[in-house]
Amino acid sequence: MVILPESEHPIKAYGYAARDPSGSLSPLTFSRRATGEKDVRFKVLYCGICHSDLHFVKNEWGVTKYPVTPGHEIVGVVTEVGSKVEKFKIGDKVGVGCMVGSCRSCRSCDSNYEQDCSKQIGTYGFPNFDGTQTYGGYSDHMVSDEHFVLRWPENLPLDSGAPLLCAGITTYSPLRYFGLDKPGIKVGVVGLGGLGHVAVKMAKAFGAEVTVFSTTPAKEQEAIEGLKADHFINSKDVQKMQAARGTLDGIIDTVSGNHPIAPLLNALTPRGKLVLVGAPEKPLEIAAFSLIMGRKTVAGSNIGGIKETQEMLDFAAEHGITADIEVIPIDYVNTAMERLLKSDVRYRFVIDVANSIKAE
C-alpha cells in the first residue's frame, strides 16, 4: 500500500515540491509529525535557495526520492514546543540548517561533529528514523528535535541571515578548523557566488587578508568595493597566477564546476591548505610533488556541527555579516532556479515564505 505524503502524519503541511527530474516545483500538500516531547514546531518565515536544492530537485546526485520539498536555510518563529524542550519557547525566532537528526551517540556526535555522523538525517529528502521522508523549508512550517534548532540572534536579520545556515557554516567551519581565522593570515577564496561571497565576509571578520579568485573579470569591482576583499585575481590570467605563487596560508575553494587545482596549490605557502567546499563532478588531478614540496594539504569540509553553527550565527550577528540577497515570493521559485543555474543572482535568493505561501 502506498501512503501518500499528506496522510503519513497527523499535521497537515503545505509546500512546494519537485515531482520528477525536470526539477519543476509546484504546490504540494503533505504532512508533518505531531510535536514530540523534544520537538520544536515553527512557522517558516524565510528560506534561502542553496545550489544543492537545484542539484537535488533534478536528481543530479542520483539519490532523490520524489516528491521532494527542498530548503535547508530556514528561519522561522516557534509556534509549539514539546513538554521536554528546554532551549525554546513559543514566539522565539529560530533557524534550521542542513540537518534535523543524527544518532547522538557516535564519536562524531559526541564531539559536536553531527555533520560527520553516518546516521545524519538531512533536512529534506532523507529518511527519518520512522522511515518517512524529510521535507525542507519551502513549506509553511517545520518540526525538528530541539537539538538541531538554532537560536536566532536578536540583531541578525531574518531574511539576509537565512543563507548563513548553509553558506555561512560551510565557510566559517573550515576557516576555524584549519586555523585560517587569525588576524593577518592570508586567505584565498575561489569563486564568488553564494558560498564565496560569505567566505570573503567571514575571513575579513577574522582579520584575514583576502584574495578572491574568479574567472569573471567583472567581479573584481564587486569583490574589492562591495565585499572589501584585499586582492582580486582572474584565475585565467597566467601571469597573475604566477605572481601569486607561494603567497597564501589557505584557500577555500567554493567552485562546483570542474577546474584545475594545480595553480591553486602553487599559490599556497609551505604548509598551506587548500580546502574544498564545492564538489566538481570530475575527480581532481593532483601531482604528488605539488603536495610533497612544502608539505601542503588538500582537504574537504562539509557544513559544521550544531554547536559551531550557533557560534557562527552569534559571530555573524556580532560582526554584521549577512548574505547579499534577492527576496522572492515562492511562486517565483522556478524562475529563480533557472537564474541560479546561470549564476544570475547576487548572491542568494531567499524566499519570503510566510508572505507568499497559501494553502490550497
Ligand SMILES: [Zn+2]
Ligand atoms: Zn546548502
Ligand SMILES: [Zn+2]
Ligand atoms: Zn552520530
